[in-house]
Amino acid sequence: MxxxxxxxxxxxxxxxxTVSRTFSAPHLVNPETRTRVLxxxxxxxxxxxxxxxxxxxxxxxxxxxxxxDIANPFFPRLIKAAQAQARExxxxxxxxxxxxxxxxxxxxIQTFAxxxxxxxxxxxxxxxxxxxxxRHDLPLVVVNRRIRGxxxxxxxxxxxxRLAIEHLVGLGHRKLALVLGPEGSWNSKQIREAAxxxxxxxxxxxxxxxxxxxxxxxxxxxxxEVLRTTATAVLCYNDLVAIGLIEGLDQLGASVPGDLSVIGxxxxxxxxxxxxxxxxxAMPTVAAxxxxxxxxxxxxxxxxxGPPALTTLPTNLIVRxxxxxxxxxxxx
Amino acid sequence: MxxxxxxxxxxxxxxxxTVSRTFSAPHLVNPETRTRVLxxxxxxxxxxxxxxxxxxxxxxxxxxxxxxDIANPFFPRLIKAAQAQARExxxxxxxxxxxxxxxxxxxxIQTFAxxxxxxxxxxxxxxxxxxxxxRHDLPLVVVNRRIRGxxxxxxxxxxxxRLAIEHLVGLGHRKLALVLGPEGSWNSKQIREAAxxxxxxxxxxxxxxxxxxxxxxxxxxxxxEVLRTTATAVLCYNDLVAIGLIEGLDQLGASVPGDLSVIGxxxxxxxxxxxxxxxxxAMPTVAAxxxxxxxxxxxxxxxxxGPPALTTLPTNLIVRxxxxxxxxxxxx
DNA sequence: CTGAAAGCGCTAACAT
DNA sequence: ATGTTAGCGCTTTCAG
Numbered sequence: 001m002x003x004x005x006x007x008x009x010x011x012x013x014x015x016x017x018t019v020s021r022t023f024s025a026p027h028l029v030n031p032e033t034r035t036r037v038l039x040x041x042x043x044x045x046x047x048x049x050x051x052x053x054x055x056x057x058x059x060x061x062x063x064x065x066x067x068x069d070i071a072n073p074f075f076p077r078l079i080k081a082a083q084a085q086a087r088e089x090x091x092x093x094x095x096x097x098x099x100x101x102x103x104x105x106x107x108x109i110q111t112f113a114x115x116x117x118x119x120x121x122x123x124x125x126x127x128x129x130x131x132x133x134x135r136h137d138l139p140l141v142v143v144n145r146r147i148r149g150x151x152x153x154x155x156x157x158x159x160x161x162r163l164a165i166e167h168l169v170g171l172g173h174r175k176l177a178l179v180l181g182p183e184g185s186w187n188s189k190q191i192r193e194a195a196x197x198x199x200x201x202x203x204x205x206x207x208x209x210x211x212x213x214x215x216x217x218x219x220x221x222x223x224x225e226v227l228r229t230t231a232t233a234v235l236c237y238n239d240l241v242a243i244g245l246i247e248g249l250d251q252l253g254a255s256v257p258g259d260l261s262v263i264g265x266x267x268x269x270x271x272x273x274x275x276x277x278x279x280x281x282a283m284p285t286v287a288a289x290x291x292x293x294x295x296x297x298x299x300x301x302x303x304x305x306g307p308p309a310l311t312t313l314p315t316n317l318i319v320r321x322x323x324x325x326x327x328x329x330x331x332x
Numbered sequence: 333m334x335x336x337x338x339x340x341x342x343x344x345x346x347x348x349x350t351v352s353r354t355f356s357a358p359h360l361v362n363p364e365t366r367t368r369v370l371x372x373x374x375x376x377x378x379x380x381x382x383x384x385x386x387x388x389x390x391x392x393x394x395x396x397x398x399x400x401d402i403a404n405p406f407f408p409r410l411i412k413a414a415q416a417q418a419r420e421x422x423x424x425x426x427x428x429x430x431x432x433x434x435x436x437x438x439x440x441i442q443t444f445a446x447x448x449x450x451x452x453x454x455x456x457x458x459x460x461x462x463x464x465x466x467r468h469d470l471p472l473v474v475v476n477r478r479i480r481g482x483x484x485x486x487x488x489x490x491x492x493x494r495l496a497i498e499h500l501v502g503l504g505h506r507k508l509a510l511v512l513g514p515e516g517s518w519n520s521k522q523i524r525e526a527a528x529x530x531x532x533x534x535x536x537x538x539x540x541x542x543x544x545x546x547x548x549x550x551x552x553x554x555x556x557e558v559l560r561t562t563a564t565a566v567l568c569y570n571d572l573v574a575i576g577l578i579e580g581l582d583q584l585g586a587s588v589p590g591d592l593s594v595i596g597x598x599x600x601x602x603x604x605x606x607x608x609x610x611x612x613x614a615m616p617t618v619a620a621x622x623x624x625x626x627x628x629x630x631x632x633x634x635x636x637x638g639p640p641a642l643t644t645l646p647t648n649l650i651v652r653x654x655x656x657x658x659x660x661x662x663x664x
Numbered sequence: 665c666t667g668a669a670a671g672c673g674c675t676a677a678c679a680t
Numbered sequence: 681a682t683g684t685t686a687g688c689g690c691t692t693t694c695a696g
Contacts, residue, residue, distance in 0.1 A: 006674095016674080016675095017675080018681085018682055018683075020674065020675060020676090024674090024675070030681055030682085033681080033682085047446070048674080049672090050445075051383045051386050051387055051446050051673080051674095054674095055384055055673080055689070056673085056674050060447075070408045071409065071412060083428075083431075094427065094428060096426060096427065097408075097427075107424075108424065110379055113334075216605070273548070274605055336690085338690095348667095348690080348691095349666075349667065350665085352689095353666085360666090380690080385690060386690090387674095388672050388690050389692095390672085
């Protein structure tokens with residue numbers, strides 16, 4: 001067994017509480033005693049047991065972060081931002097991946113409860129009802145989904161979708177397609193509604209393809225169906241899907257942006273590396289991560305809760321090479 | 333405060349120990365009592381406090397995984413494999429990212445001690461000496477680095493480097509370059525030594541560029557220096573660096589594989605998406621993740637320790653489009 | 665099969 | 681400034 005506070009106390013000839021204070025309230029202990037205790041602790045290799053600490057203080061100084069797929073390059077950016085912010089507040093972030101499985105998600109929240117002071121739910125796939133149950137067990141902040149009663153950090157993906165559609169229409173496209181994300185995704189729904197409205201407002205047409213897995217494979221698989229529509233431009237659920245779609249289209253002999261224009265959402269690093277470089281709706285990932293951590297820490301701090309906070313961060317369109325004016329097949 | 337075992341005991345008219353047994357040793361309790369306790373627990377929304385549980389049992393059923401940069405696509409694959417394996421063993425994995433900072437790494441190991449039953453150190457940047465200190469505090473398994481006294485899962489990157497050099501030489505290249513990774517990286521050292529030996533054995537020359545940050549930016553920044561060598565082919569520390577290098581070379585007017593051949597290491601998903609598609613040394617990431625978890629769990633299980641285990645997994649070369657025969661500028 | 669009691673490692677009043 | 685005491689929520693002997 002590892003060395004405990006008791007061992008340190010015995011070896012330095014003081015009571016355990018003095019040792020405890022040496023670490024948690026140094027100013028309350030005689031400098032000499034403190035030095036001695038510290039020396040003994042160092043020598044014995046004493047490490048405070050965070051779990052036991054948490055049991056008495058009720059504070060673990062850890063935050064949990066749950067995301068559906070850590071392999072999606074969108075999340076590491078968010079995670080790093082959250083970590084950076086947490087670090088400044090003397091907190092650590094434990095990350096877990098659900099593999100897009102709601103049951104795993106539920107399990108993880110339960111596991112985190114009591115081991116962390118709060119959990120950041122990034123694009124949760126769990127139903128509102130289940131999520132709501134956990135609200136009383138531990139502080140929760142949701143990123144990229146709106147759930148009644150839960151504080152949230154949203155990225156204005158609807159505005160982004162609007163921007164994207166307007167860009168496409170501005171280029172001369174009249175027949176558009178939307179490649180959706182997975183079933184439970186709040187973002188997918190937001191994009192869909194905003195794209196529909198913006199399309200109607202512009203007097204254009206919108207075909208909808210999906211739901212699809214939010215991965216390259218998902219995009220690649222959607223390629224045939226996209227070609228079956230008469231669309232000349234397509235907005236994708238995210239960059240991964242867009243990249244996969246371009247690959248899939250290429251295999252079917254359609255080139256981007258020559259035959260079709262493609263827009264993604266997220267602005268992951270890869271968007272600048274593919275050929276053609278991807279036009280995309282940039283998400284304020286870093287700001288979202290930092291904001292979410294602060295909201296969570298605030299909840300974990302005060303027992304009193306006002307109405308759940310809601311922050312909406314703006315998105316913006318980044319035009320690269322995957323969008324262009326449509327080729328004119330016929331003269332109208 | 334959340335509902336505890338005590339509340340459940342009171343509400344179901346039994347002693348706390350019976351409630352405890354209902355969860356941790358159901359067969360020791362009368363089926364009727366069990367059903368009743370379970371019902372009450374469900375109704376009250378009782379959730380066992382894992383931290384308290386761990387305090388008495390010494391088992392948290394959690395594993396920690398520390399990696400230098402979660403944004404490097406190499407790690408999510410490893411993480412997912414580790415998670416999958418852990419899940420089958422009824423364990424959860426908490427991931428933390430050090431941002432390539434050894435001090436953060438140290439801090440994280442300390443934080444994890446006592447909150448998890450063991451830690452997977454993926455490509456640690458910490459010195460052997462510091463790492464060795466932690467060995468007595470909690471079970472540790474190292475991935476991609478060899479440290480005396482610590483069990484490790486290694487990917488045979490030296491063999492991979494050899495394969496890469498032989499491929500290049502086989503294509504007709506005689507002047508090679510190696511773009512290194514970061515300072516503390518064990519892999520970088522392995523690649524360097526293997527590449528040197530293989531180059532010598534083949535009667536070719538090897539210029540060394542670096543150390544470099546193990547990112548796209550690192551590769552991009554290395555481009556000018558690579559061009560300053562007379563190399564016609566270059567092996568990079570990893571795929572990210574290779575992709576960045578290709579980008580950097582492109583900006584300087586050198587094309588791949590026309591002017592230079594480039595090989596990466598890892599075989600991340602992106603390697604198939606860039607143009608040209610990247611020739612690379614594939615790492616057995618999934619096998620490594622699963623193996624590492626099993627080793628860790630075994631250590632956490634038995635108090636008795638044999639000599640530290642060591643598993644070396646094979647790598648292999650995947651030839652795509654970023655390598656080709658050199659153009660002959662002059663007749664020899 | 666169930667209750668009583670001790671204790672995991674630590675902190676937080678309360679004394680002294 | 682330091683020691684005493686009582687728990688945090690749970691498991692685990694040991695009795696009964």
